[in-house]
Amino acid sequence: MQRNRFVLAAALVGLALSLTTPAATAQAADTPPTESGALLKWLQAGSYRQWPKESAPHRSMGPHQGLVLTHLNPVLDKSMGAKAAAHPKGSAAVKEFQDSNGKLTGWAVSVKTAAASDGGKGWYWYEILGASAGGNVVAQANGVPLCSACHMRGRDFVLTPHPLD
Numbered sequence: 001m002q003r004n005r006f007v008l009a010a011a012l013v014g015l016a017l018s019l020t021t022p023a024a025t026a027q028a029a030d031t032p033p034t035e036s037g038a039l040l041k042w043l044q045a046g047s048y049r050q051w052p053k054e055s056a057p058h059r060s061m062g063p064h065q066g067l068v069l070t071h072l073n074p075v076l077d078k079s080m081g082a083k084a085a086a087h088p089k090g091s092a093a094v095k096e097f098q099d100s101n102g103k104l105t106g107w108a109v110s111v112k113t114a115a116a117s118d119g120g121k122g123w124y125w126y127e128i129l130g131a132s133a134g135g136n137v138v139a140q141a142n143g144v145p146l147c148s149a150c151h152m153r154g155r156d157f158v159l160t161p162h163p164l165d
Ligand code: HEC
Pocket: 059, 060, 061, 062, 063, 064, 068, 070, 093, 094, 095, 108, 109, 110, 125, 126, 127, 138, 139, 144, 146, 147, 148, 150, 151, 154, 157, 158, 159, 160, 161
């Protein structure tokens, strides 16, 4: 009996601790790492699937082949909703590539790493194709010219129409 009380008390302390740090936890989960190895693991863990996202995969309007499904982290979703000209540091988007059977074939990621976009240098760009077969990393740096040149046409480098469809 005494022991059960101890176990219960320990569980309550654990619960209290987990309730006191939700902001820090949410922040860590909502901004992807910008080191390619860590980012790939983070993508594979799939926590971005909890973010606001498009309702169904669709053909890309860009060069991104196959079907795509975009997810915006809560910070970016809110900023797009407010039609902000510049998004806050920590804004991030994850676009899944899928084949016609809905199988995941890769990811494209953008993360704003500075308050100023600076012609695309304030954004980190990452793309991996054929993720299941080891993957071919197409981009993994801030200011990748290929990505920035096209994304420049968007609202602070974000091209997906908002509200998310
Ligand atoms: C020629 C234009 C073009 C190029 C080059 C391009 N994209 Fe995109 N990208 C788009 C379009 C258009 C969308 C909107 C969704 C769609 O239709 O695919 C998009 C969407 C995205 C999204 C979802 C967030 C958003 O901005 O809408 C990410 C992340 C992304 N692209 C990453 C990349 C990365 C990384 C590169 C470089 C390797 C890249 N893109 C190169 C056109 C482009």
